[in-house]
Structure formats: structure tokens, C-alpha cells
Amino acid sequence: MSPKASLSIAIAGSGGAGALTVGNLILEAASAAGWQGLLTRTVGPQIRGGEAAALIRLAAGPVECMPDQFDLLVGIDWLNAHRFGSEIPLGPDSLVIGDPRGGDRPDNFAQSGARIVDIPMKEMAKAIPDGRPNMIALGIAGQLIGIGEEALDRLIEKQLAGKGQLAIDSSRAALKAGYAAAAGLELGHRLPPPAARSARRWLASGNETTALGAIRGGIRFAAAYPITPATEILEWLAPALPKVGGSLLQAEDELAAINMIIGASFGGTPALTATSGPGLSLMIEALGLATAAEIPIVVIDVMRGGPSTGIPTKSEQADLNIAIYGLHGDAPHLVLAPQSVADCLFTAQWATYLAETLQAPAIVLSDQFVGQARAAIDRPADVAFIGQRARQTEFGETYKRYALAANGVSPMALPGARGGQYTADGLTHTEQGTPTSSAVDHQSQLDKRRDKLDRFAYGVHWATIEGDGDIAVITWGSLTGAAREAIDRAAHDGVNATLIAPRLLSPVQPDQFAAALKGKSRILVVEQTHGGQFHRYLRAHYELPGEVRVLNRPGPLPIKPGEIHAALTKWRT
Amino acid sequence: MSVVDLQRTCKPADYKSAVKPIWCPGCGDYHVLMSFTRAFAQLGLPPEQIAVISGIGCSSRIPAYTNCYGFHGVHGRSLAVAAGLKVTRPDLTVVVASGDGDGYSIGGNHFLHACRRNIDMTYVVMDNRVYGMTKGQPSPTTEPDFDTALSPGGTGLSPFHPLVIALASGANFIARCFSGEPNETADILVEAIRHPGFSFVEILSPCVTFRPDEKEWKSLVHPAPVATTNDPARAARRIMTDDGFNIGILYRGERRPYGPEFGAQAADLAELECEFEQ
Ligand SMILES: Cc1ncc(C[n+]2csc(CCOP(=O)(O)OP(=O)(O)O)c2C)c(N)n1
Ligand code: SF4
Ligand SMILES: [Mg+2]
Numbered sequence: 134m135s136p137k138a139s140l141s142i143a144i145a146g147s148g149g150a151g152a153l154t155v156g157n158l159i160l161e162a163a164s165a166a167g168w169q170g171l172l173t174r175t176v177g178p179q180i181r182g183g184e185a186a187a188l189i190r191l192a193a194g195p196v197e198c199m200p201d202q203f204d205l206l207v208g209i210d211w212l213n214a215h216r217f218g219s220e221i222p223l224g225p226d227s228l229v230i231g232d233p234r235g236g237d238r239p240d241n242f243a244q245s246g247a248r249i250v251d252i253p254m255k256e257m258a259k260a261i262p263d264g265r266p267n268m269i270a271l272g273i274a275g276q277l278i279g280i281g282e283e284a285l286d287r288l289i290e291k292q293l294a295g296k297g298q299l300a301i302d303s304s305r306a307a308l309k310a311g312y313a314a315a316a317g318l319e320l321g322h323r324l325p326p327p328a329a330r331s332a333r334r335w336l337a338s339g340n341e342t343t344a345l346g347a348i349r350g351g352i353r354f355a356a357a358y359p360i361t362p363a364t365e366i367l368e369w370l371a372p373a374l375p376k377v378g379g380s381l382l383q384a385e386d387e388l389a390a391i392n393m394i395i396g397a398s399f400g401g402t403p404a405l406t407a408t409s410g411p412g413l414s415l416m417i418e419a420l421g422l423a424t425a426a427e428i429p430i431v432v433i434d435v436m437r438g439g440p441s442t443g444i445p446t447k448s449e450q451a452d453l454n455i456a457i458y459g460l461h462g463d464a465p466h467l468v469l470a471p472q473s474v475a476d477c478l479f480t481a482q483w484a485t486y487l488a489e490t491l492q493a494p495a496i497v498l499s500d501q502f503v504g505q506a507r508a509a510i511d512r513p514a515d516v517a518f519i520g521q522r523a524r525q526t527e528f529g530e531t532y533k534r535y536a537l538a539a540n541g542v543s544p545m546a547l548p549g550a551r552g553g554q555y556t557a558d559g560l561t562h563t564e565q566g567t568p569t570s571s572a573v574d575h576q577s578q579l580d581k582r583r584d585k586l587d588r589f590a591y592g593v594h595w596a597t598i599e600g601d602g603d604i605a606v607i608t609w610g611s612l613t614g615a616a617r618e619a620i621d622r623a624a625h626d627g628v629n630a631t632l633i634a635p636r637l638l639s640p641v642q643p644d645q646f647a648a649a650l651k652g653k654s655r656i657l658v659v660e661q662t663h664g665g666q667f668h669r670y671l672r673a674h675y676e677l678p679g680e681v682r683v684l685n686r687p688g689p690l691p692i693k694p695g696e697i698h699a700a701l702t703k704w705r706t
Numbered sequence: 707m708s709v710v711d712l713q714r715t716c717k718p719a720d721y722k723s724a725v726k727p728i729w730c731p732g733c734g735d736y737h738v739l740m741s742f743t744r745a746f747a748q749l750g751l752p753p754e755q756i757a758v759i760s761g762i763g764c765s766s767r768i769p770a771y772t773n774c775y776g777f778h779g780v781h782g783r784s785l786a787v788a789a790g791l792k793v794t795r796p797d798l799t800v801v802v803a804s805g806d807g808d809g810y811s812i813g814g815n816h817f818l819h820a821c822r823r824n825i826d827m828t829y830v831v832m833d834n835r836v837y838g839m840t841k842g843q844p845s846p847t848t849e850p851d852f853d854t855a856l857s858p859g860g861t862g863l864s865p866f867h868p869l870v871i872a873l874a875s876g877a878n879f880i881a882r883c884f885s886g887e888p889n890e891t892a893d894i895l896v897e898a899i900r901h902p903g904f905s906f907v908e909i910l911s912p913c914v915t916f917r918p919d920e921k922e923w924k925s926l927v928h929p930a931p932v933a934t935t936n937d938p939a940r941a942a943r944r945i946m947t948d949d950g951f952n953i954g955i956l957y958r959g960e961r962r963p964y965g966p967e968f969g970a971q972a973a974d975l976a977e978l979e980c981e982f983e984q
Pocket of ligand 3: 836
């Protein structure tokens with residue numbers, strides 16, 4: 134996507150100014166008009182209230198990352214807006230609209246060379262009974278984006294239906310005043326018209342699509358301990374699970390949460406928990422138990438800045454190491470990562486299917502960016518991955534729960550089945566499940582658990598591979614969208630690159646990776662970590678041909694498509 | 707189930723597996739195993755309908771010695787495993803087995819919340835006032851002057867009072883047993899399993915290897931002198947002031963057990979995505 138193919142708008146305001154409401158209304162109205170888009174929010178450290186900014190990017194097609202620069206910034210007021218300075222990059226093409234009485238405008242907004250226009254939103258709102266400046270800001274943004282006034286008008290009526298006629302009338306009047314105030318203004322470029330609709334339209338966050346994907350894959354039990362930025366998954370599941378015959382239990386901590394889902398799955402119910410880094414750290418011992426006792430579970434880790442409490446509200450990809458290598462002993466398990474809000478649906482569903490099929494724990498590495506972003510997207514196509522656990526219901530003399538099956542997956546007896554009684558155990562065990570310290574049993578059970586994952590045919594979904602240039606951009610997770618956009622732009626500059634983004638991070642896929650890298654002479658690794666964890670992971674498991682460069686940075690600032698584009702176009706041989 | 711089936715599973719021996727226990731000769735846990743199998747036989751439950759869930763410790767080895775479905779998990783987390791299982795499989799009889807280290811130390815937090823949650827299960831703690839499996843360190847119920855390599859001269863800490871904590875946290879049934887009386891213990895286990903909600907049964911079970919002094923328990927235990935109460939205040943006073951060797955059912959509450967409301971299976975998962983539709 135070229136910079137002119139999209140339009141990016143930031144709405145900022147102090148606590149109670151209603152910037153986020155404006156952002157949500159813009160996304161919804163633009164989506165109803167046929168555009169696709171992404172909305173992220175950035176808030177101050179206060180638990181409730183405090184300054185907030187809504188960042189919106191709209192385009193005719195899918196939007197999977199934030200832009201290099203915002204085209205429009207509307208400050209309902211400027212109180213504490215400096216906190217967002219680095220998150221709202223502006224340039225000479227940008228337009229900044231603010232209230233001259235809204236406090237001191239942060240210097241860096243003007244230093245960017247952006248055009249500055251004053252509109253007295255507060256004063257205008259005062260002239261309207263019960264008028265609110267944020268509805269004037271909505272009108273200004275609506276006018277400049279090119280959203281029809283009637284569309285926002287209808288949306289306001291719908292949203293405020295419960296608040297009485299005065300609230301509706303005053304908001305409409307303020308909206309109208311905003312449209313009028315921005316009538317003579319123009320942005321640097323216009324938003325290309327929306328494409329004709331081919332699918333139903335969804336408005337959802339990555340955390341919500343993750344939760345739905347998990348249910349579609351078969352999840353019917355969840356255990357919950359709240360943590361930012363994963364809580365929305367659990368809160369979405371709480372009312373949804375009972376509708377499909379499932380249930381959710383609030384746990385006393387993450388140690389309980391993961392052991393609860395292990396208990397549920399032992400009983401035959403596909404089960405999930407969702408957490409972030411601090412919670413994942415507490416779950417590690419039990420993940421090893423699920424590996425050893427071969428109990429399928431799904432753990433969603435919505436990554437935030439770390440280590441320790443880190444930055445709870447901002448994204449990072451630095452849980453890669455703990456997810457892949459954190460378990461003690463040799464403990465093969467599944468690690469997957471979704472690449473966009475739409476892909477959260479697929480990846481959570483596929484992870485559930487794989488965990489159930491392979492009787493192994495699956496960790497899904499989502500992140501704050503994709504988890505809490507709201508997206509207007511085409512409804513993703515349905516996929517057929519539904520967890521089917523191999524089960525045994527008829528038993529002979531001795532049932533071997535951990536029989537050395539050819540594909541490593543031994544059929545499971547569920548409690549209640551007569552003759553299938555066994556004890557699931559984290560101790561090294563025989564094929565029957567009896568504890569042992571025999572070298573032969575230890576080796577053969579370790580082989581079994583490795584082979585069942587290694588020998589499985591994961592198919593094309595293991596990675597996103599696009600293009601055929603001789604530079605490979607290798608990235609993962611929510612950076613995939615930025616890398617795709619950068620590659621697309623580089624192609625217009627005559628630089629051909631290939632995107633390789635593994636969705637399945639563990640077990641590694643050496644043959645498929647080698648095939649994807651065939652003929653590449655240069656490799657650019659892109660990741661959101663301080664320590665280059667993904668680069669080291671690639672080095673450990675794959676042969677990387679030619680010259681390798683790494684573009685890595687920790688959170689909280691996302692890596693922008695322009696930075697990847699610059700790394701590609703500057704890299705001329 | 708037919709009458710023939712019932713008879714088939716009515717002998718204690720039907721609930722015992724062929725796996726040979728690793729316990730020291732004379733360990734109290736052998737008797738606890740005997741009480742389990744006797745109680746299951748008295749209840750006439752088919753072994754496959756029972757799940758015995760445990761953590762780590764000598765006492766936690768018990769599941770594999772039964773002929774039920776068993777789960778031998780990680781140290782201290784058995785109650786959480788059991789909660790996930792029982793909530794999703796209310797048809798099963800869930801019995802949780804633990805030790806004083808597993809249940810009161812590393813698993814202490816889960817103990818509080820399991821009592822409070824009151825899911826229908828029976829929690830058996832084999833209390834030997836020592837970490838048996840790791841060879842003799844003090845546990846939360848160990849006396850302050852118990853001298854060990856890890857606590858030279860004793861910990862100087864007063865022991866934790868599991869029954870009072872269970873009562874204060876909301877357990878719905880509280881009993882104390884002595885492993886050396888397997889018939890009485892079996893009878894109490896039967897009551898505990900039948901009682902709805904979270905039943906807590908503390909079994910004094912001597913560790914003959916690291917606490918040979920506990921062989922004396924035989925002469926110290928005595929039946930509780932008063933009848934079971936359903937009044938938590940009375941139960942609290944009794945439990946707080948007894949000598950710790952009172953055997954019997956000390957409290958029988960009337961709280962409604964926790965159980966999630968299961969919705970009917972939706973005809974179509976598509977209903978769930980409605981809220982995303984624009
Ligand atoms: C996480 C963890 N920490 C420590 C241990 C070591 N460990 C095994 S059993 C045990 C104590 C068991 O004591 P208790 O529950 O009283 O059981 P007992 O052996 O006395 O029956 C400990 C500390 C472990 N297995 N896991
Ligand atoms: S160490 Fe103690 S508790 Fe463990 S088996 Fe031996 S006697 Fe029993
Ligand atoms: Mg003990």
C-alpha cells in the first residue's frame with residue numbers, strides 16, 4: 134500500500150474529552166461506507182480517564198499496520214498531548230487542527246512542518262445547548278476524510294438512542310458545526326474510494342477474533358485470571374462459552390488457571406487460558422506437565438513490554454524465547470503466532486485443532502497491538518479445522534495410554550470409560566503410564582513426543598510466503614502487515630523482496646524454510662525485541678544464506694513500514 | 707448400571723491397581739489407600755466414574771495405586787486440576803489427595819479458594835507434619851522445635867491450623883481422621899463424598915521414617931466428644947480449642963455447591979459472530 138492509498142487520522146484529548154468515542158465513530162462510519170481500517174488507542178497511565186488518543190488508518194483494502202505519518206491530527210485540547218508526541222508522527226503534508234484555547238500545543242507537532250489550523254471547538258460547542266467539543270472534532274474529521282455527514286448523523290442517533298432527544302440533537306448540531314468549520318480545508322491527498330463489497334463486514338478486535346477462533350476450533354472451557362492486554366479474550370469468552378454448552382472459571386492465579394484447563398482437558402473438554410508475560414511465566418511448570426502427560430491445552434499469550442511488569446499497555450515480541458525455550462527438560466510443544474486481526478481468528482482455531490490432534494500444549498503468541506486494535510475487515514473465510522482428539526473407547530486386558538504409536542499420537546481414554554482407567558503423570562512413565570526411571574522408557578517416550586509433532590504435515594499454513602524477490606524479509610506476528618506494505622512499496626522502487634512470516638514457530642520446519650529461502654542472496658530480519666530473539670531463533674534452526682541484516686527495536690513504538698522500506702531500498706548491492 | 711455390575715465393583719480389591727506402592731514399610735499412607743478402596747466399595751461407585759487427583763509427595767502417589775482414573779500432576783496444584791475436571795465433568799466423583807507440604811505450603815492459596823468456591827469434591831490431606839518425599843523438612847503443620855538439617859533447632863514457628871482455615875474459607879464439610887483406623891476413616895470418606903460441595907478430610911498419617919515419634923498417635927487419637935454441628939461459630943470454637951487428635955466429622959455445612967450454568971448447545975456457532983457484523 135502506497136502512503137497515498139490510505140488516510141490516517143489521530144484524535145487526541147485530555148481525560149473526559151471523548152477522543153476515543155470520536156475514533157470509534159469514525160471507524161464505524163468509514164466501515165459502513167465500505168472502507169477498511171484499523172483503530173488503536175493510546176492512553177496515559179491513569180486507570181480510568183486521563184489523556185487519550187485514537188489512531189485510525191483507513192483504506193480501500195485491508196489495513197494491518199499504522200502509517201509512517203498521520204495525515205490529520207485533531208486535538209480536542211492539548212492538555213498532556215506531549216505524551217503522545219512520539220506515537221503520532223507528522224510531516225509537512227500533515228494537517229494539525231487544534232483549539233487555540235485548548236492549552237499549549239506541543240512544540241514537536243509544529244516542528245514537523247505540519248500545517249496548523251485553529252478551530253475554536255470549545256467556544257463553538259458552548260453555543261449549542263449541551264454541545265460537546267468532541268462532536269465538533271468528529272464533524273471536522275468526517276468532513277476532511279470524506280465521510281458523508283448523514284452517515285455520522287445516523288450513527289449518532291443510533292448510539293445515543295438511550296440518552297434522550299436533547300443529547301441526540303446537541304450532538305447532531307455539534308457535528309454539523311464541525312462539518313461547516315472544516316468545509317474550506319483540504320488534506321494533502323484524498324482517501325481513494327472504497328472497493329465494492331465482496332464479503333460481509335466485521336468490526337472486531339484481535340482479542341475478540343482470537344476468542345471466536347478458539348471456540349470454532351472446539352474450545353469449550355476457559356480458566357481466567359485477568360491481565361492486560363489479554364483480559365478481553367476472557368471477558369468475551371465468559372458469556373460466549375455458556376451459549377455453546379461450555380463454561381469459564383475465574384481462577385485465583387495463573388498457576389490455578391493453567392492447571393484448571395489441564396483438568397478440564399484430561400476429562401475430554403478442549404480448554405484454553407489467556408494471559409500475558411507475567412502470567413505465562415507462572416504457567417511454565419504446568420506447560421511441561423501437559424507436554425509430558427500429553428494433555429492438549431491452548432494458552433494465548435498477548436505479549437506486552439517486558440521483562441517483569443514492563444509496559445502493560447504496549448506491544449513487544451519479546452516472549453518468543455520463553456514460549457519456545459522456557460520449559461525445563463526436553464519438552465516439545467506447539468508455538469504459533471497470528472499476523473493480523475483477521476488472522477487471530479484463523480490462528481486460534483488452527484492452534485486448537487493442532488493441540489487436540491497432537492495431544493500437546495499450544496502457545497499462541499499474540500500481542501497488544503493486534504490484540505487490542507479494532508479493525509474493520511472483510512469477514513474471513515471459514516476454515517475446516519476443528520479439534521478431533523484420537524480417543525479409545527474399547528479396551529482389552531491392558532490399556533496403554535502412552536502406547537508407542539507409529540505417528541506418536543496414542544488414543545486417549547476419557548474418565549468414565551470402563552476399562553480405560555490410567556493415571557496421567559508428569560513423571561517419566563511406561564506405555565501404560567506407570568512411573569519409571571528406566572532409560573529405555575525415558576528415551577522412547579521423549580522420542581514419541583518429539584516425533585508426533587515433527588512428523589505431522591502442517592501444510593501451507595505454517596507460514597505466509599509472498600513474492601519472489603531475492604531479498605527475503607523474515608518477520609513474524611503482528612509485524613507481518615508492516616513488512617508486507619514495505620515490500621509492496623519497495624517493488625515500486627524496483628527492489629524485489631519476498632515476505633516470509635512463519636505462523637508456526639515451533640516445531641520448526643527446516644525443509645519448508647530451506648525451500649522458501651532458495652535463491653535468496655540477502656535477508657532482512659525484522660522483529661520487535663531488544664535482544665534480537667527472533668534472529669537468534671532463525672540462526673539456531675535454519676541456514677540463512679547470503680548477507681543478513683537485522684532491524685530490531687523493543688516496544689513500545691511499532692516498527693513502521695517506512696523503516697522496513699528504507700532498509701530495503703538503501704540496501705543496494 | 708445393572709445389579710450384576712454393581713456387585714462386580716463392590717469389593718475393595720476392585721478399586722486397587724496392580725502398581726506396587728513406593729512407600730516405606732509401615733507408612734500411614736498404606737492405610738489411607740485401604741480406606742479409599744473401602745469407601746469406594748461402600749459407595750458402590752464404578753471405578754471408572756471416580757477420578758483421583760493429586761500433586762507431588764509420598765501421599766500424592768496414591769492415584770496410581772487405585773484402579774480409578776488418576777491424575778498425578780505438579781506439586782501443589784491438584785485442587786486446580788480437580789476444579790477444571792469437575793466443572794466440565796459433573797458426572798464424575800472427584801477425590802483429591804494431597805500432603806501437608808503439597809496442600810498447605812506450595813498449594814496453600816488454592817486451598818483457600820477451593821474452600822470458598824465449594825465445588826462438589828472431596829479433598830483428602832494426608833498430614834504427617836513433614837515433607838516425606840524430600841526427606842524430612844518441616845512443613846506448615848510441623849511443631850516449632852522439630853530439629854532438621856534445614857531448620858537446625860526447629861523453625862520456631864507455630865503450626866498452621868488447616869481445619870480452622872478450611873472453615874473460615876468456606877469448606878462445606880470438615881473432618882479429621884487417623885490412618886490407623888481405616889474402617890472409621892472409610893466411613894467418614896463415604897460421608898464426605900456424599901456431602902454436596904467441598905469436603906475437607908484431614909487424615910493424620912504417620913511418616914514412620916522421618917517422624918518415628920508419630921507412631922505415638924495411635925494412643926493419642928480419640929473420637930470427637932461432641933456431635934457434628936452445622937453452626938460455623940460452634941465448629942470454630944471446638945476446632946480452635948481441641949487437642950488436635952479429635953477424630954470425627956467436625957462440621958457439616960449447608961452451602962450450595964458451585965456449578966456453572968451450562969447453556970443449551972447453540973444450534974449454530976454462527977450466532978456468536980453476530981456482534982462483529984456491521
Ligand atoms: C515445584 C516443586 N518444588 C519442590 C518439589 C520437591 N518436593 C517434592 S515432594 C515435596 C514435599 C512433599 O511434602 P508433602 O506434601 O507433605 O508430602 P509427603 O511426602 O510428606 O507425603 C517437595 C518439596 C517439587 N516436586 N516441585
Ligand atoms: S518417607 Fe514417610 S511419608 Fe514417605 S513413604 Fe516413607 S514413611 Fe511414608
Ligand atoms: Mg507430608
